[in-house]
Amino acid sequence: MAGPALIELVGLVRTYHVGGTEVKALGGINLTITEGEFVAIMGSSGSGKSTLMNTLGCLDRPDGGTYRLAGTEVAGLDRDALADLRNHTLGFVFQSFNLLSRTSARENVELPLLYAGVGSAERDQRARKALERVGLADRMDHHPNQLSGGQQQRVAIARALVNTPRMILADEPTGNLDTATSIEIMALFQALGREGMTIVLVTHEPDIAVYATRVLTMRDGLIVADRLQEPQQAVASTPPPVAAT
Amino acid sequence: MHLLTIARISLRQHRVSSAVAALALAVGVALLLTVTALREQTQARFTQVGLGVDALLGPKGSPLQIVLNALYHLEDMPGTVPWPLFTAVKQHPAVADGFALVTGHSYSGVRVNAVETRFLAKFTWKPDTRFALAQGRLAEARHEAVAGAEAAVRLGITPGFRFCPVCGVDPGDPVHDQDHITITGILAPTGTPHDRVIYLRLEDFYTLGGHGSATGAMADDPAHRTISGAYLVLRRIRGGGYHPAIQDLQYQLQQSPQAQVVLPAETLPKLLSIIGWVDRVLAAIALVVAALATALLTLALLASLRERRRDLALLRALGAGRRTILGLILLQALVISLAGLTVGLALGQGLLVIGCGILRAKTGLVFDPWTWTTAHSLLLPLVPLVGVGAGLLPALQAYRLPLLDTLTAPHA
Numbered sequence: 001m002a003g004p005a006l007i008e009l010v011g012l013v014r015t016y017h018v019g020g021t022e023v024k025a026l027g028g029i030n031l032t033i034t035e036g037e038f039v040a041i042m043g044s045s046g047s048g049k050s051t052l053m054n055t056l057g058c059l060d061r062p063d064g065g066t067y068r069l070a071g072t073e074v075a076g077l078d079r080d081a082l083a084d085l086r087n088h089t090l091g092f093v094f095q096s097f098n099l100l101s102r103t104s105a106r107e108n109v110e111l112p113l114l115y116a117g118v119g120s121a122e123r124d125q126r127a128r129k130a131l132e133r134v135g136l137a138d139r140m141d142h143h144p145n146q147l148s149g150g151q152q153q154r155v156a157i158a159r160a161l162v163n164t165p166r167m168i169l170a171d172e173p174t175g176n177l178d179t180a181t182s183i184e185i186m187a188l189f190q191a192l193g194r195e196g197m198t199i200v201l202v203t204h205e206p207d208i209a210v211y212a213t214r215v216l217t218m219r220d221g222l223i224v225a226d227r228l229q230e231p232q233q234a235v236a237s238t239p240p241p242v243a244a245t
Numbered sequence: 246m247h248l249l250t251i252a253r254i255s256l257r258q259h260r261v262s263s264a265v266a267a268l269a270l271a272v273g274v275a276l277l278l279t280v281t282a283l284r285e286q287t288q289a290r291f292t293q294v295g296l297g298v299d300a301l302l303g304p305k306g307s308p309l310q311i312v313l314n315a316l317y318h319l320e321d322m323p324g325t326v327p328w329p330l331f332t333a334v335k336q337h338p339a340v341a342d343g344f345a346l347v348t349g350h351s352y353s354g355v356r357v358n359a360v361e362t363r364f365l366a367k368f369t370w371k372p373d374t375r376f377a378l379a380q381g382r383l384a385e386a387r388h389e390a391v392a393g394a395e396a397a398v399r400l401g402i403t404p405g406f407r408f409c410p411v412c413g414v415d416p417g418d419p420v421h422d423q424d425h426i427t428i429t430g431i432l433a434p435t436g437t438p439h440d441r442v443i444y445l446r447l448e449d450f451y452t453l454g455g456h457g458s459a460t461g462a463m464a465d466d467p468a469h470r471t472i473s474g475a476y477l478v479l480r481r482i483r484g485g486g487y488h489p490a491i492q493d494l495q496y497q498l499q500q501s502p503q504a505q506v507v508l509p510a511e512t513l514p515k516l517l518s519i520i521g522w523v524d525r526v527l528a529a530i531a532l533v534v535a536a537l538a539t540a541l542l543t544l545a546l547l548a549s550l551r552e553r554r555r556d557l558a559l560l561r562a563l564g565a566g567r568r569t570i571l572g573l574i575l576l577q578a579l580v581i582s583l584a585g586l587t588v589g590l591a592l593g594q595g596l597l598v599i600g601c602g603i604l605r606a607k608t609g610l611v612f613d614p615w616t617w618t619t620a621h622s623l624l625l626p627l628v629p630l631v632g633v634g635a636g637l638l639p640a641l642q643a644y645r646l647p648l649l650d651t652l653t654a655p656h657a
Contacts, residue, residue, distance in 0.1 A: 059562060059648045080566040087564020094652060098559045102258050114251055115564040159563070 006070055006167055006198050007033040007056060013064035014051050014221075025051040027221035028065065035166070038193040038231070039200045040209035043218035050171065052218065053202045057090055057169045058082045070166055087115050091160025093201075095172035097152045099144040105131060105155045106140040112163045130158040134188060150181035157188060161197075168192070170201035174208055186211040187234035248569065251560070252576045258556060263577070266545030267585040270632070273538020274589025274624055277531055279596045281620035283604075284527040286612045288517065297370035299487065301507045302326060302334050302343065303474035308507040309516055314348055315474050316509060317438050318356040321414065322348050325471035326504045334477070334498075334506070339490035342478040344368055347450045349473065350421075351414045355396045357426075357443045359450035365391060368476065370435055380404055381430030387452065390426045390445045394434035399441075404428055410445070412455060423454040436613070447472075477506070531620075542585070543635040546578055547642075557643045558651035567644055574640035575633050582632020586624065593620075 014026040025048045033039055043049040054060040055067065058074060067074040070089055077085065086092075091112075099108045109127040118126070131140050134154040144152050153173060160168050170189070174182035189199050190211055201212065209215050210232040217225035256263050303311035306323025313319040328345070335343040344364040350357040365376050365383055381404030384391050392402060400406075406428040411418050426445065434440055451464035463470040480488040487508075495506050517524070557570060565573070597614035604612050 054648075057562070059652075080568065083561060083564050083566040083569075086562065092562050098555065098652060100254065100258050100556060100559075102260070103254055107254060111251075111254075111560070112563045115560075115566070115569060120250075163564075 004035055005032050005068075006035045006037075007031065007200075008068040009065065011065035012052075012055065012062050012067060014048075014055060014060065014062050024221050026055065026062065029221075029223060031216070031223060031226075033198065033200065035198050036193070036196045037198055037200075038189065038211075038213045039216060040212035040214070041200065041202045041216045041218060042204060042206070042209050044204065047218040048221040049202050049204075049218045051221075053169060053171055053200070056200060057092060058086050083115075087112055087163060089166050091157075091163065091165040091168045093153070093156050093160050093168060093170035093173045095175040097144070097149075097156045097176070099152055099155055099159075101144050104141045104143055105136060105147065105158075108144070108155055109159045109162050112159060116163060126162050127158070130162040131155070133161060134158045148181070149177050150184050153177060153181075153185055154188065157185070157192075161192070167198040167200065170199065172202055172204070174203070174205070182208060183234050190231065190234050248572050248576055251565075251569075251573055252580060255556065255573065256577055256580060262545065262548060263581055265548075266542060266581045267588060269541035269545045270538055270582055270585025270628070271589035271592055273534055273541060274586055274628060275593035275596055276534045277538065277624065278590065278593030278618065278620045279600060280527050280531045280534065282593075282597050282614070282616065282618045283600065283612065284524060284531065285618050286616060287524070287527075297368065297478075298476040298509065299479040300340075300477040300491070301474055301509065302331060302477055302504055303507055304504055305502065308505065308512045311474060311505075311507050312509050312512045312516075315346065315476065318348075318358075318441055322473040326474055328467055328470035328472060330501075330504050331472060331475050334475070334494065334504075337490065337494050339479055339488040339494050340477055341480045342367075344476045345447055345472040346475060347447060347473045349414065350410045350412060350445070350450075351418075352408050352410050352443060353400055355400060355441065355443055356414065357390070357410045357445055359445040359447045361447045364476070365432070365444060368478075370437060370439055376435070376439070377433040378430045379433040381428070384429050384444070384446050387446075387449055388424060388426050389429045389449075390443050391430045391432060392428050392443045393432050393440040395440035396443055397428075397431045402428055402431075404430055410453070412453075419455065421453050421455055424452075539631050539635060542578075542582065542632060543638060546574075546581070546636055546639045554643075554646060554651050558646050558648045561646070561648055562652060570643050571640050574643050575636045578632045578636025578640075579629055582628050582635075585632070586628040589628075590621075590624070 009029050009031040012026055012029040012031075013024070016023045016025055027048075029052060041049045041052060051060065055062055056069075058069070058077075062075070069085065072085065074082070074085070100111075106124070106127045109130050110123045113123040113126060128137075128140060131137060134157050136151060136154055136158065139147060139151060144155070147155065153176075157168070157173075168189075173189075174185055177185065186208060189201070193199055193213070199212075201208075203209055210229075211234050212229070213231050214226070214228050216223050298316060301311055301315050303315065304322060304324030304326050310320050310323055314322045331343065331345055334340055344361050346361075346364075347359040348356065350359070362384065367375065369375055378391075379394060381391075392400070397403070407425045408428075409420050409422050409424060410426060411420050413419070426449075428443070432440070448464065451460055451470065479491055482488055491506070491508075495508075498505050557574075560573070561567075561570060594614065601612040601614040
């Protein structure tokens with residue numbers, strides 16, 4: 001944990017009310033993640049890992065405790081400020097890619113830049129660069145249905161990277177991919193990690209968590225294990241993407 | 246500009262549901278436009294007081310039938326009026342001028358009316374406007390006639406065309422096959438039922454073969470003529486009202502067994518009250534259609550929103566603020582409603598062109614499909630407003646989308 005703290009959670013609580021019953025999804029989480037870490041959050045279904053991920057991504061608000069993201073106290077921000085924070089600080093990668101289907105890879109990657117108010121020429125340039133970075137220089141004008149699952153996920157990663165975020169949050173990014181493609185994606189995350197990008201990914205697969213430098217295990221809304229590890233190096237069967245900024 | 250780009254991407258993304266919403270609105274706009282135009286023109290056609298004719302001298306019978314026959318060239322005249330009575334009426338202080346006419350002849354479905362020749366030269370069908378010739382000249386000799394603009398188009402005739410008139414207005418009626426009438430001129434269009442007639446010279450009517458010796462004698466002695474009726478121009482008082490002596494004339498003729506004076510301005514509203522239920526049904530249909538179009542647009546927008554829930558959640562996750570999402574949905578609603586309006590106006594116009602053609606063919610009533618209607622005045626500003634209004638509900642729903650559930654839910 002050499003870098004400065006990017007995420008600081010103190011006593012974070014999130015409670016849901018389901019049919020009159022109170023369910024404590026997060027029961028008082030204390031966690032610090034520093035810049036450049038590659039963290040895997042593991043846990044069984046219902047352990048609270050997705051709730052933690054969504055809270056980290058400012059997609060959900062905690063009921064108690066404090067959350068500081070890049071030095072900003074998140075609890076005090078309104079929805080628009082949260083949207084702005086998401087836009088400039090975070091990049092999201094989802095299990096089901098969430099790409100717009102009738103839109104080219106380049107336009108999909110440009111989307112976050114549209115909300116950031118970036119002009120058309122710069123949008124185009126930055127989207128191209130992000131797609132080159134994930135190894136899709138020759139697929140820029142392809143639509144999602146013309147791309148494989150792994151390529152679609154790479155487009156999603158390029159979209160997460162295009163706004164030069166400080167952290168990428170990946171929710172089961174390999175959940176819809178076969179083993180070989182999953183390793184390709186993990187190789188890409190590792191390459192980004194080597195460049196200093198902070199990555200937090202949620203997975204329930206231990207063979208995916210082995211590529212992270214730190215593994216958190218959750219159970220019943222609490223972190224029950226937090227260990228650093230020497231990551232296994234992901235070796236992609238296809239040529240590695242260009243890892244240049 | 247960015248919002249427009251995002252809206253463009255989103256509309257392209259959901260082109261089918263967007264097209265369905267626009268189409269739903271277009272159908273509503275088209276129906277509303279058609280119903281309103283037909284309703285307004287029905288009223289306008291039958292309240293276009295007199296078409297330059299202040300009063301009609303006609304036989305005893307239904308005043309409405311006299312108006313429909315003399316002015317709209319529908320129905321038959323219920324009897325005849327003696328010429329001396331007509332000349333007496335012309336002398337009445339309330340009457341400024343009168344033009345005798347005989348109806349009851351036709352050619353290929355077009356009425357052939359006999360009128361005094363000075364009718365086409367002197368009658369003002371609207372203030373200070375007399376008939377004008379588009380081609381040829383007025384009828385000057387026996388067996389000559391002039392065609393109204395629409396009659397000429399309908400029959401495809403030009404000056405020099407010759408025809409034998411039918412003695413009656415039904416297809417099976419006998420033809421005056423010994424009388425070959427030559428068209429000498431075509432009148433310029435007036436946009437009134439006057440355009441739908443071939444005008445024969447009054448004196449020629451009495452010379453047509455087959456009417457019998459009594460009618461033939463009328464050609465030589467006007468005092469024994471009978472006519473179907475006459476167009477009357479009344480004297481006006483200052484301020485534009487009819488001379489009050491018209492009431493005296495009406496009373497006098499009411500006592501007479503031979504004729505009556507009918508004021509179209511009094512009779513046509515009665516017609517409208519008879520067909521008023523049609524008008525009310527049309528108005529109700531227009532209202533239902535308007536409500537239905539708005540409901541369809543809202544439902545279509547809601548349906549299309551359901552389809553784009555994931556996209557909207559994604560956009561918010563990627564950093565789109567609530568105002569951006571709100572603006573995006575409203576902008577899309579505006580674009581969809583403008584597209585629906587444009588297509589609807591074109592569709593409605595097409596329906597009107599077809600509908601007016603059918604009405605003209607079936608009833609002889611001239612409806613102008615290109616008239617500006619109340620529907621135009623209301624639809625142009627209201628449809629975009631209604632569209633944006635209908636977009637508010639889905640926009641507010643989008644505003645409150647649960648991001649997590651929507652993004653992590655399996656694809657539908």
